[in-house]
Amino acid sequence: MVSAFEFAPAIALLPLAAFVVALVFGNGMPKKGAYAGILATAGSLLLSLWMFATVAGGEVYNEGLYDWAIGDEITFHFGVLIDPLSALMLVIVSLVALLVHIFSLGYMNAEGETGLRRYYAELGLFTFSMLAFVLADNLLMAFMFFELVGLCSYLLIGFWFRTRSAPSAAKKAFLVTRFGDYFFLIGVVGIGATFGTLTFAGDASFVAEAQSAIEAGETFHGLGAETWVTILGLLVLGGVIGKSAQFPLHTWLPDAMEGPTTVSALIHAATMVAAGVYLVARMFGFYAQSPTALAIIAFVGGFTALFAATMGVVKDDIKQVLAYSTISQYGYMMLGLGVGGYVAGVFHLMNHAFFKALLFLGAGAVIILMHHEQDMWKMGGLKDRAPVAYYTFLAGSLALAGIVPFSGFWSKDEILYDALILGLEEPIFLAAYAMGLVAVFFTGFYTFRMVFLTFHGNPRSEAARDPHPLGMNVKIPLIVLGVLAVVAGAANLAPVYKLAGLDITFLEHWLDGAYTDGMEGMTYHEYSEMTGYETGYIGSETITLLIGAALSLGLAFGGAGLAYILYNVPEPKAHTENLGSARTVLRSNYYQDEVQVWIAEGLTLPVARMADRFDQSVIDGVVNGVSSVSLFGSGGMKRLQTGVVTNYAALIVLGFIALVVGLGVYGGWFV
């Protein structure tokens, strides 16, 4: 019997084959290579589900496949690691990729786009890179595919490269994420140099090495082992912050909305942006050993969650609202991981992948309905004209806003609960919790502002009165994701477990290795012990839980209710005008682009100029000085060669006499 895991590389290689097929034969194929992509991702999904079932059957797989560089101290290899976390992520990625491919038939093909061969080839390449990143069993391989998804993101954002804005947005996304990736690369080198291994799991992993180094009290470069682990962890975190669009490297994501909406759904909502958070979860054992790194993760996450949510409130473009909401939701995941809520973070990652892909595809459907109009003020009244789009979008919005019992509520509530019980013991985390809690209100508000402006009220433009019809290839992905957005929360009903005692926290058991053997050091409980976090309660666990849930639910309803009052009217007005100067600040995104440009032009450029001047004058001056001295010297010396034989003879004789005299002086003849 062949093991299911033998086929694991095929999960990633199928989309690679689709990439090649679409690239080479795309123009001659029906739908320009879409079917190749759909077949390949469907195959990946089936294989992923098989892996999932096998992992559920109690096996994990951790194998090196190919050593591509063998050294004395360290060996670089490609390998596959399939444990509950990566099996879950594989299913999420391949499912969303498949649905996006199907949706593309309606969004791209039906609209008569040119360059479809390029589009499907790049989509295939992205799916390959993302799945290979998820499968990676070592940090270097993860880094390589991390970069490759960044490249695909760049290519796909710039899909409409003939416009002015898309190439510039693509370049911005590439450069900003690359800025974070520099730190990631240094972190990878540092981890490899310190621990001599880059594998994630097993006895010889860098996580285990770091743990034993801390226990043995070793020092690296004069620093304690824990400090060194913190530094390495923060370096890797640089890549995470860039890729998962966390403050301060989030500015690329809203601009990335220049790409096709399908691309936004796949790359900039469900999968690639998740790569950063997934990486933190992947090496959570490493971060768990450094309370400082975890606290920084929590605060970056909490701050980003609030910060991005406030900016989402004033946007008029439906995709911009979703972009800021994505940044904010990834902030929640980072907050969850930072407070030790490994399960909560991964749970929200899963739910968010479903409901945000749904919302983006829903926005894509709206854009089809509206004949490629994205301004929400020109929509309205689409509720009755496109019921499938409306109800699926509503399901996603309820999940996003965190309304019980939709999926987003369960995961967001769990993150906030984990932050609260940690904050009660270590009050500093209460600040991160508070930021996350306030963000709930803004999330509820901007989500329902979007829903009401888009679907309710009277149509405010000709396109909204007579929308373009939607095909089945648009509706099916929406319905699948809509169902998932409603029910995915059932994977881990932790509050119900704590209140009613029903044992239905499947995801926690799943990530705790309850169904599998052979994942020592990588289970939720071991992570919790490593972090060494103490938790406290108000009264009892149940009361704390109820207070936390009531607070977040109340705020979500508050935000949604405010949006209902302000915008669920036949002719909504632009109430954000009343915010005055605050609105200007928010619409300018807190002037962060300006700040970043200032950092580049006002700070980096003068420093670079000074370095250039130093290089030109001092460094080059020394080099040129040395050479001009030798040039001048040799210019004088060469005149010895006169071309006249007699002079040479005289020189030989004089030289000989000088030699004899010299020998005589040293030999003591004249003493």
Place this chain on the structure above:
Amino acid sequence: MTVEIHYYVLLSAALFCIGLFGVLTRRNALMFLMSVEIMLNAANINLIAFAFYHGNLSGQVFALFTMALAAAEVAVGLGIILVLYRNFRDVDVTVPSAMRW
């Protein structure tokens, strides 16, 4: 009666200095070549004198080799002088000074 060894050395040194003086001062290539020959023969005198002094024949044999070499050198030198004359219509060694920087 035998001549003392230091007379040979003095003769040889005198001949060598005459040859050296010629090499350094003469411009005529033929005189140049002759001066070189005088220096060679000064060395030969030394070789033979000391061979006689030590009762060892190898110095005299060596002098024979030197003579053969000198003959060959003269042949080459005269060849160079002929070419020199053909190119410059002159045998002054300071005229051809193109082979320099």
